[in-house]
Each structure stands twice: as structure tokens, then as C-alpha cells.
Amino acid sequence: MKIHRPHLLKHSFNVVNRVRQTASIAGLSALRIAKGEKPDARLLKDTFEQLGTTYIKIGQFIASTPSLFPREYVEAFQSCLDQTTPLSYDYIEQVLTAELAVDGQTLSDKFAYIDKQPLASASIAQVHAARLHNGDEVVLKVQKPDVETIMQTDLGVLHGVTKLLEVMMPSMKFASIAPIIDEIRLRMLAETDFVAEAQNIRDFQQFLAIAGNTRVVAPQVYDELTTKRVLTMSRLHGVSMIDESAMQQYCNDPAQVMADTLNTWFASLMLCNSFHADLHAGNLMLLTDGRIGFLDFGIVGKLKAESWRACMGMMQALQDNNYQAMAQHMVDMEMTRGHDVDVAALASDLQRMMTSIMAEDRAFTSGIPFNTKEQADELNKMMLEIVSVGKQHGIHFPRDFALLTKQLLYFDRFMRTLAPDMDMFSDQRVNILGQDVSSIEPPSITVQ
Known part of the structure; x- marks a missing residue:
């Protein structure tokens, strides 16, 4: 297998730079402890926020998995569930160009328009509205630059510093840390693979078709514009399903809409390859045509x-x-x-x-x-x-x-x-x- 030397050098540089950055931030936190600050959940949360993408995701994992972590850590990391600060469009454009502008083509050849202002921004990806040349309105879920390299590096470092964490944070010895890190690795890396998320969407759509369910819809994936780092989907227009007054513009009975949502989700537990495991208000939408939109299939579960x-x-x-x-x-x-x-x-x-x-x-x-x-x-x-x-x-x-x-x-x-x-x-x-x-x-x- 031939290795492209410039790419390898850039990757190596990014890894070294990330290790240096991590060591610097960790060192500052250690200094705070040396000066008498208590090594508690709040200090760990502050450190994770400074370390960025991977650690914010770990914070989200802690905040949403009370079955594994002590109460004080779950509560301290709740702020990690909020939307993150958006990146400038220049960074997003770099990823779009690298992933989609191939064989001499440009982004202008692929899209008639891309909105530079994001619709949403999270720790791993940022979402932008766009329009294809045929008039289709789409959304682009774009992975933030170097996310996978950063995560792989960070997770590797975490395996090495596990014992140090247990010394610094005695209350973290509540369970064997190795399987927890493995679980974090599996969940986080799965979220960085938008090809896998696209398959989750297709599985759900197949389930809807088999069930003859026309009340619920998921975005259509544009396979030719989807890669591991870019997910292109049809844009769904509607209103939030926590806004009852807005919903009444498009339905007569909000309770029936929720009954249809519940029936669909319950049926998916048995009839779909996986079930949507993060179906909060932000991932549900009542469309302007009265149908129900299920969004964001990055986190799914399976149950016997x-x-x-x-x-x-x-x-x-x-x-x-x-x-x-x-x-x-x-x-x-x-x-x-x-x-x-x-x-x-x-x-x-x-x-x-x-x-x-x-x-x-x-x-x-x-x-x-x-x-x-x-x-x-x-x-x-x-x-x-x-x-x-x-x-x-x-x-x-x-x-x-x-x-x-x-x-x-x-x-x-x-x-x-x-x-x-x-x-x-x-x-x-x-x-x-x-x-x-x-x-x-x-x-x-x-x-x-």
C-alpha cells in the first residue's frame, strides 16, 4: 500500500501537536490542584471543556449515562449537552472541498448555494443549509476539521493516563475504567462515521415502508454527496413539537401526532434493525404537510x-x-x-x-x-x-x-x-x- 508522504507528515504533525496541547492543558489543571484546588467533578469539567471535541463528547457521555458515573459527575457535565460555539465557514468549506470537490470539480459544481450561517453546531459536526442545481433543498452535516485524528489521539492518550486520573480523582474508581473507555470509543467513533448514520436512516426508512407507515418520515440521504465526514440530506420544513400553538397550524390534534410518534417508535423496537435512542424535542419535527419528521440518527440502540x-x-x-x-x-x-x-x-x-x-x-x-x-x-x-x-x-x-x-x-x-x-x-x-x-x-x- 502506497502512503502519501505529505498527508502522513501532516497527520503526524497533527498528532504531535494535539498531544502537546493536551499535556499543556492537563498541566495547568494539575497546577490548580497543586495550589490547593479540590480535584472534583467541576475541575474535571472545566479541563474537558478546554480540551475540546473529544473531551466534550466524553462529558456528554458522562452526563447522559448515570448508570456508569457518580452523581456529582453526571450533574457537573450537564452543560456539555448544550450547543457548541460555531466554527467559521472557512473551516467547514475546507472539509466540504476535501470530501466532495473531487476529479477537478468544485463545490460550485455540486451546489447552487450553501448558507455560510450554520443551522446548528455541535461538538463533532456543524449543519448548513444548501441548494442543489436541480432546486432540491438539502442540509449538510459537516464533520469539524481533524475530528477523527483528534479523537483517535485523545482516546489513545486516555488509555495511558487512566491510572493518573484515578489517583487525581479517587471517586472515579467506582468501576473498572477500561470498559468505560472502550464504550466511549465505540460510541464516539460511530458518531464520526456519517456513512453509518446514513445506513441507520435507510434502515428506519425500510422499516417505515414495511410497516406501511406514511405518517412519519426521515430525511432522504444523497449518497453521491455523502462520505464519512459529510452527510447530505433532504431538508425538512416544519415546527418544533414542543410548540403546541405552532403545531396547530399544521394539525388538528397535537395529541394524535404524539400517538403516531409513539406508535412508530415502539414498533421500531421490534421491527427495525435499531431504534432511535436520542429522540428529544430537537430531533422531532411536525412538517408543514402534517407528517412527522424523525431527525439525527447518530445515536441508535438495539434491544433483545x-x-x-x-x-x-x-x-x-x-x-x-x-x-x-x-x-x-x-x-x-x-x-x-x-x-x-x-x-x-x-x-x-x-x-x-x-x-x-x-x-x-x-x-x-x-x-x-x-x-x-x-x-x-x-x-x-x-x-x-x-x-x-x-x-x-x-x-x-x-x-x-x-x-x-x-x-x-x-x-x-x-x-x-x-x-x-x-x-x-x-x-x-x-x-x-x-x-x-x-x-x-x-x-x-x-x-x-
Whole structure:
């Protein structure tokens, strides 16, 4: 295999430069500790924000995975979930040119227009509106420059400094760090592969076609304008599904729109290759033609059929106030590290915990609208309580079950704003695979 020397030299330079930058920032943080500052979650968060892309993503991973990290770290890293500062279009244009302007062509040959102002900017990618020469309106999800090199370098360094982190942050010794770093590596690198995300979209569209679902749509991928670092999709026009007044311009019944959303998502758990694992308000849109748009398939999950049945059984048990059955279903979901769980003791602790959560669940019954970040904060707090009880009994939450549970809870809270009179699991319009699920409710829907 022939290696292009200038490219190799540039890559090597970027790696060395990144290591130097990382060492400098880490050194400054070490100096803060030497001067007497407490090596806590806040200091780690500040350091990660200075280190940029990879560490911000790790911060997001910490903030959204309470099943693995201590409470203080999950709460400290909530700010990493916010949108990042946009890069100038010059940097974005460099990536577009490198990826799409091939064989002597220019970006002008590919696009009639590209808006230099981004629609959105996150840690890995930035989104710009554009128009093709045939008149099609598209969005360009563009990976930020050197993201993969930075991530590979950073993740390599992380393996080397793991022991140092455990010395500096004793409370991080809550679990073996190696599998956590491996999980972060898999999740982050998957998000940098837009070809894989394009496949996730196609899988979802195939599921819609097989199910005969015409109420929901995902953006069409332009394969000829999609690479690992650029994802070109049709632009969907609509309104946010947390704005009920705006939704009423395009639908008569917002609650029915949400029932269709729920039915589609539940069906995808069993009939699609993967389920959308990040379906918050920013990734749902009511289109101007009345259809529902599912956006951003960078984070997906997979769940075994038996785990899903146990999950529904757990919800049924909770609705019936049968915490003994709820505990048994948790064991059946393969959420335990062993087979010596005291089911009766777990049931007792679950009942005590859920009673406390429902008694304090005031933020969602006030009728005051809330935004995505506030919802995420509240959901993480609830997950922390559930996980806290689970850990005492040797419960291990698999990644994809945690994603599914959080999404279920998110839907529950989502309804409080959009359709406060609609109970998403007892409403006759909501079905799971065509079955009557009127008796099934998710955790914390009603206050007993």
C-alpha cells in the first residue's frame, strides 16, 4: 500500500501537536490542584471543556449515562449537552472541498448555494443549509476539521493516563475504567462515521415502508454527496413539537401526532434493525404537510426481544404497584451481574424509591413549558435515583436498556408540555405492535 508522504507528515504533525496541547492543558489543571484546588467533578469539567471535541463528547457521555458515573459527575457535565460555539465557514468549506470537490470539480459544481450561517453546531459536526442545481433543498452535516485524528489521539492518550486520573480523582474508581473507555470509543467513533448514520436512516426508512407507515418520515440521504465526514440530506420544513400553538397550524390534534410518534417508535423496537435512542424535542419535527419528521440518527440502540418483554412487564408491575414483580422483571432483563439478588429486598427499595420520586415530581405537573436541556436534567436525576438503588443490589444496566429507559421517560415528560391531558400508555390511540396496551404505563406517570 502506497502512503502519501505529505498527508502522513501532516497527520503526524497533527498528532504531535494535539498531544502537546493536551499535556499543556492537563498541566495547568494539575497546577490548580497543586495550589490547593479540590480535584472534583467541576475541575474535571472545566479541563474537558478546554480540551475540546473529544473531551466534550466524553462529558456528554458522562452526563447522559448515570448508570456508569457518580452523581456529582453526571450533574457537573450537564452543560456539555448544550450547543457548541460555531466554527467559521472557512473551516467547514475546507472539509466540504476535501470530501466532495473531487476529479477537478468544485463545490460550485455540486451546489447552487450553501448558507455560510450554520443551522446548528455541535461538538463533532456543524449543519448548513444548501441548494442543489436541480432546486432540491438539502442540509449538510459537516464533520469539524481533524475530528477523527483528534479523537483517535485523545482516546489513545486516555488509555495511558487512566491510572493518573484515578489517583487525581479517587471517586472515579467506582468501576473498572477500561470498559468505560472502550464504550466511549465505540460510541464516539460511530458518531464520526456519517456513512453509518446514513445506513441507520435507510434502515428506519425500510422499516417505515414495511410497516406501511406514511405518517412519519426521515430525511432522504444523497449518497453521491455523502462520505464519512459529510452527510447530505433532504431538508425538512416544519415546527418544533414542543410548540403546541405552532403545531396547530399544521394539525388538528397535537395529541394524535404524539400517538403516531409513539406508535412508530415502539414498533421500531421490534421491527427495525435499531431504534432511535436520542429522540428529544430537537430531533422531532411536525412538517408543514402534517407528517412527522424523525431527525439525527447518530445515536441508535438495539434491544433483545426478551429484554423488551421484560421491560414492559416491569412497567405493568409498577402500574399495579407490584414491586416484587417489578424486581423480578429487572432480573429477567439480564440487568444483574450475578444470580444472587435478593428480590424481596430489591422490591422493598424500589417501592421506597419510586414513592419518593412520585411525591417530589412537581416540575412536570406545574404546566410551565420547559426546554430540552431542562428535561434532560430532570431525566438524569431520575435515572440516578433508579441506578442508585440498582447498584446496591448488584444491578447492571446495559447501555442499550439505559438508552431505551431514558427515551421512555423522555416521552412521558414530553407529553406534559404538548398534550397534558394525554396519558401516552393508556390512550386508546397508542399501541405496541397492534396490541392493546391500555394497562401498561411507564414509571412515574401518575402520582399514587
